Amino acid sequence: MSNASTTTTTTTTTTTTTATATSSSSPSTWRQAMPVPRPLQQLFDLVPLITYSANTLPARSPSTTPDQLPTLYVFASDEDARFGAPSFNPSCLKWQTYLKLAGVRFHITPSTNHASPSGALPFLLPARSSPTDSPSPIPSSKLQHYALSRGPTPPPQLTSLRLEAYQALLDLPIRNAWLQSLYLEPAHAALLDELYVAPASSSGWIRASLRSQLRRAAEAEILRTSSSPTAAVADVDAVYAAALEAFEALAGLLAESETGWFFGAAQPTLFDASVFAYTHLMLRYLGPAEEEKGSAQAPFVPARLGVVVGCAGGGELEEHRERMLKRVWGDPPVDREGVRRSIE
Amino acid sequence: MLELHVWGPAFGLASIDAECLATIAYLAQTTPRADYILIQSSPSAVPTHHLPALHDQSTDIWITSFPSITTYLSSHSPTPQTSRSLRADATAYTSFLTLHASPLLALSLYVSSANWATATRPAYSAILPLPLPWTEPPAMRAAMAARAAHLGLSSLDTDTEAEKNLAAEKADAAAGWVQIPPSLRSVIRPRPGVAASLTPEQAARIKLERLVGDVLDVLAEIEWDVPDKQTLALRCLAFAHLALMLLPRLPRPWLREVMTSGRYGGLVDFVHTAQREWFGGDAKLLPWMHPKAASSLGEIVGRFAHGLAQDIPLVGEELRRWWALRRRRGVRTATDAEAEESLTVEEKAAAEMDRRKRESVASRNGGWVQGAGIALLAAVNAGMFFYKGVNGESFWRSAAPFGELVQVWRPPPSTLAGFGAAGAMFSGMLMGEVD
Numbered sequence: 001m002s003n004a005s006t007t008t009t010t011t012t013t014t015t016t017t018t019a020t021a022t023s024s025s026s027p028s029t030w031r032q033a034m035p036v037p038r039p040l041q042q043l044f045d046l047v048p049l050i051t052y053s054a055n056t057l058p059a060r061s062p063s064t065t066p067d068q069l070p071t072l073y074v075f076a077s078d079e080d081a082r083f084g085a086p087s088f089n090p091s092c093l094k095w096q097t098y099l100k101l102a103g104v105r106f107h108i109t110p111s112t113n114h115a116s117p118s119g120a121l122p123f124l125l126p127a128r129s130s131p132t133d134s135p136s137p138i139p140s141s142k143l144q145h146y147a148l149s150r151g152p153t154p155p156p157q158l159t160s161l162r163l164e165a166y167q168a169l170l171d172l173p174i175r176n177a178w179l180q181s182l183y184l185e186p187a188h189a190a191l192l193d194e195l196y197v198a199p200a201s202s203s204g205w206i207r208a209s210l211r212s213q214l215r216r217a218a219e220a221e222i223l224r225t226s227s228s229p230t231a232a233v234a235d236v237d238a239v240y241a242a243a244l245e246a247f248e249a250l251a252g253l254l255a256e257s258e259t260g261w262f263f264g265a266a267q268p269t270l271f272d273a274s275v276f277a278y279t280h281l282m283l284r285y286l287g288p289a290e291e292e293k294g295s296a297q298a299p300f301v302p303a304r305l306g307v308v309v310g311c312a313g314g315g316e317l318e319e320h321r322e323r324m325l326k327r328v329w330g331d332p333p334v335d336r337e338g339v340r341r342s343i344e
Numbered sequence: 345m346l347e348l349h350v351w352g353p354a355f356g357l358a359s360i361d362a363e364c365l366a367t368i369a370y371l372a373q374t375t376p377r378a379d380y381i382l383i384q385s386s387p388s389a390v391p392t393h394h395l396p397a398l399h400d401q402s403t404d405i406w407i408t409s410f411p412s413i414t415t416y417l418s419s420h421s422p423t424p425q426t427s428r429s430l431r432a433d434a435t436a437y438t439s440f441l442t443l444h445a446s447p448l449l450a451l452s453l454y455v456s457s458a459n460w461a462t463a464t465r466p467a468y469s470a471i472l473p474l475p476l477p478w479t480e481p482p483a484m485r486a487a488m489a490a491r492a493a494h495l496g497l498s499s500l501d502t503d504t505e506a507e508k509n510l511a512a513e514k515a516d517a518a519a520g521w522v523q524i525p526p527s528l529r530s531v532i533r534p535r536p537g538v539a540a541s542l543t544p545e546q547a548a549r550i551k552l553e554r555l556v557g558d559v560l561d562v563l564a565e566i567e568w569d570v571p572d573k574q575t576l577a578l579r580c581l582a583f584a585h586l587a588l589m590l591l592p593r594l595p596r597p598w599l600r601e602v603m604t605s606g607r608y609g610g611l612v613d614f615v616h617t618a619q620r621e622w623f624g625g626d627a628k629l630l631p632w633m634h635p636k637a638a639s640s641l642g643e644i645v646g647r648f649a650h651g652l653a654q655d656i657p658l659v660g661e662e663l664r665r666w667w668a669l670r671r672r673r674g675v676r677t678a679t680d681a682e683a684e685e686s687l688t689v690e691e692k693a694a695a696e697m698d699r700r701k702r703e704s705v706a707s708r709n710g711g712w713v714q715g716a717g718i719a720l721l722a723a724v725n726a727g728m729f730f731y732k733g734v735n736g737e738s739f740w741r742s743a744a745p746f747g748e749l750v751q752v753w754r755p756p757p758s759t760l761a762g763f764g765a766a767g768a769m770f771s772g773m774l775m776g777e778v779d
Contacts (some may be wrong), residue, residue, distance in 0.1 A: 161562045165433070168440035224490050225443065231387070231394045232668035233659075237677070238409055245411075245435045252432035 068127040070104070072096060073111035073137075075121055077199070081110045086280060086329070088195050090178060092122040094277035095143050098270055099124075100328045102151025112200065144270060155269050163263060163271060166253060169246040170274050177243030177305055178278060180236060181286055183218035185303045191285060240302035244312075250275060251313025254320055268324060276324040279317050282306045311336045345379065346371070347399040352384035358623060358630060359584075360467055364450060366584035367396040369622050370577060372412055372630065374421060383633045384471055386480050388647040390451045391675045393668045397692065406675045414577040426575055434575040435772030437566070444559045445585040451552075452589070452599040454488035456545060457502040459594045473644050481649025495555060500544045505565070534606040545596040556602040558597035560611065583618045590615050689766040 036044075074092035076085070076123045087108070099106060106124070116123050116153045124146065126135040138146050148154045182188050182195075196214060197207050222234045257264045262271045287306030302308065310318045348371060351362035357568070359365040371380055390397040392408040398416065399406055407416050426434075453464045468481040487502065499505060517523055567573050568582060590597045590612060604612060623629070650667065652662045 162433075162436075164558075164562045165436040165440040168443045169436050172439045172443045185594045225491075232664040233393075233672070235392075235394070235408065238412060241415075242411065242439075246439065249432035249435035252428045253436075256429060 002172040048172045068129075069107050070127045071107045072099065073109050073115060073121055073123050073125065075112070075196070076108060076110045077220070078110055084108055087122075088281060088285070089121065090175070090277040090281055091120075091140065093269075093281065095122050095140055096326055097273040097276055098155070099143065099147050099151070100149035101153070101155045101268055101273060103153040104147055104151045105115050105156070110199070110323050151305050156265050157269055157273065158263055158265060158269055160263060166250070166262075167271065167274070169249060170278065172225055173239075173242035173246040174278050176239050177226060177246075178282070179222055180239045181303045181305050183215055184236075188286065188301060195285075237302075240308075243305065244302070245310055247308055247312035247317060251316040254316040255313060260320070260323060268327065272320070272324060275317070276321055279309050279321045280325065282309050283318065283321060345381065345401045346375065347381055347383055347401060349383045349385040349390050349395060349397040349399065349720035351386065351395055354471060355384055355463075355588070357587055357591060357619075358382075360464075360471065361395065362446060362581075362584040362588055364396045364584075365587065366410050366577075366581040367398075367413055368630065369580040369583055369618070370410075370417070372622055373576065373580075374417055377631050381631050381633050385639075386472060386476060388476075388480065388641060388648070389643065391671045393671065400548055404676050406677060410577075410581060414580075418577075430573075430575060434578040436456065436689045437563075437574075437578055438564060441581050441585050445563075445589075447495055447600060448556060448559060449585065449588050450488035450492040451495065451497055451500060452594065452596075453592070455492055456500040456594075458543070458596050460485060463592060463594050470739075471774055473639065475648040476644065476651065479648055483651065483654070496529070496552065497548055499548060504543060543596065545598050553599050556599060557607075560603065560608050564608050564611055569617065579618075583615060583622075586615045587612055587619060591619075613621075621744065 072092075072095070074087040074096060075079075075089035076087045076092070080087070086106075087096055096108065111121060113119055113121060115121075116139075117137055120140065122140055122143075124138040124143060127140065128135060148157070182192055192214070193207070193211070197211050200210055201207055219234060222239065223231060226234060226239070254260075254262060255294075259266060261268045262275065263269070265272075282305040284306070286304055287310075288304055309321075348367065351359050351361040352367060354360035357365055358368045368382065385395060385397075387393050387395055390406070390408075392397075394408045396410065396413060397406060397408045398413045400416075407413050452459060464485075465477075465481055469477040469482070472480060489498070513523075555652055563582065563586070566582075568579060571579070574582075586603075588672050590603050592600075592602070654664045656663070717751075
């Protein structure tokens, strides 16, 4: 890589011996002792030895980012990453939201599982104090501690055992419904391709294999955590019914709170961020189909989780999502078209 | 008449499975005894491939899983109106029990090798008709191990660990590494320390106690004994999980020990009270259908054949999916029933025709599968009879054990001591090798 200056052609010495070898003994005697056959000589002359200069590092590589901000690696499109828009993966969005709530300033970088030391996204690469410094990445399990210790406005911490039970709603029925709807519903196949499959590769074969891998993994996960461990196929109706009940329960919990945040907290907490991560993505990606928008007679499809979120309780969850968006991403949330026009 | 298909009784409880136990408890409290019957079953016997399964004979509807059954039953009987926050809490704690309490049960009853071999596997053998203990409990154990996998405590499963070590040794031998003969290993290795003499459960005790504590702390916060403060369905589900933690007599009772350590007295009391009040202390008093009447020999053989077919490498998994989907398609669910209510008379007639056709196809298929199952069973039996294992043992010896510990009589080793006085005389000459 560094010897870009050795762009030479081997026209003088036709064998692979180096210059030092040829200088110690006379080249002419070598030639006479071992003559290179003429066809080979011609072939070697046709193929000059060229060493190309080293490639430059990609523009997004950490060593070239100039300012001293930590980087959060998430699932996101390149464009979303540039504007710091919400990630399309629930787990990534949860931590992205929480870090922003805590007032931590950071870049986001589109990434995949293969980039993560633990195999899971998101993870945070802290800012480097010197150019030779290589900080160790912070996995998502330690991000809360990081945000509380480094953020200027750490969100309040809840210590309620009841929270554990409500957290289980997000980890079991809502997560399973998200997996079922996005990964396994044929209606959302195009969306799955756009979000997870197409960015990974341009080859049709690899995409098809990746798609089936994702589907299998999602189904296995639903079966493993559902109440029927030995079943060969998941009961789709039960998955959606459980999610519907879970959203009703969350809406009921939110209705109890007077502050508009879960458990009556004065400021949004980690639990708010976790709920927002699902409700926002469901409302944005799994909402009613385009042709049904605006019509009151739209049929109720359980796989359209955005509709389920909007209907839960008295619409508390949708209002909660709007409040969170406004607080974390400002108002209007993300006017990317406008930003793009202004850049151009 | 309601038929409830469940896993059979074990450990003095009405069912070995937490969800089935919860469903039985719920049914026993909401439905008169004359209106339902309990059928000992296994997932392969019901068309939905999952227990508990409720079959409403009057409408021919199949309903599976605890939440669906309680919803169905409560919509068909007058239940007191519950407040919104009570319902929200019930949903949340139901998820919590499924997500966090059942992996603990899986660790204790299924993953832990000692508990599995001495308690759970014999219990399954007692409730399944004969060839099935070879196929169904191992599948159940594998599924439960997957459910508890995220806790990272596979060390409790000493069978798998031993298999891994053996596989590693074989790989080393195949790769040509120098092998230490087994007779020399005890000489070379240092004397085992304290860590080596601990059981896996003792070694992982601190982690286990933390896991159990995390779950029980959340549950202990609730007053389970007051009926109005929780929905009945939630109380049944909590009872089922807690009873299976507390009541089974296991050789490695870590779950029970943590529970009875004094911090969770309320939960222990709740389990004993509920067991006494709901079941009258004896699971046998429930309206069970006689197990012999529940399934014919042909059916059992067909189920066994399915269990075997699922273990075929490569195609087994696909076969299992295909079969499950096929059987489920022929089942009438509550959603189907709702859809049918809105149909006209002509459409209903057409649907009825369709259903009859499906049934006849299903019964023909059933016969075909039974025939294939009997043939397969015969072939496997013949194979087992003629097959001699690597050590010259017949297959029956090396087949996976099940049920009670097998009693094998071996002649006492012939040593010099066996020859009486003469043996004692000669034994001194052989460097004191008296056995």
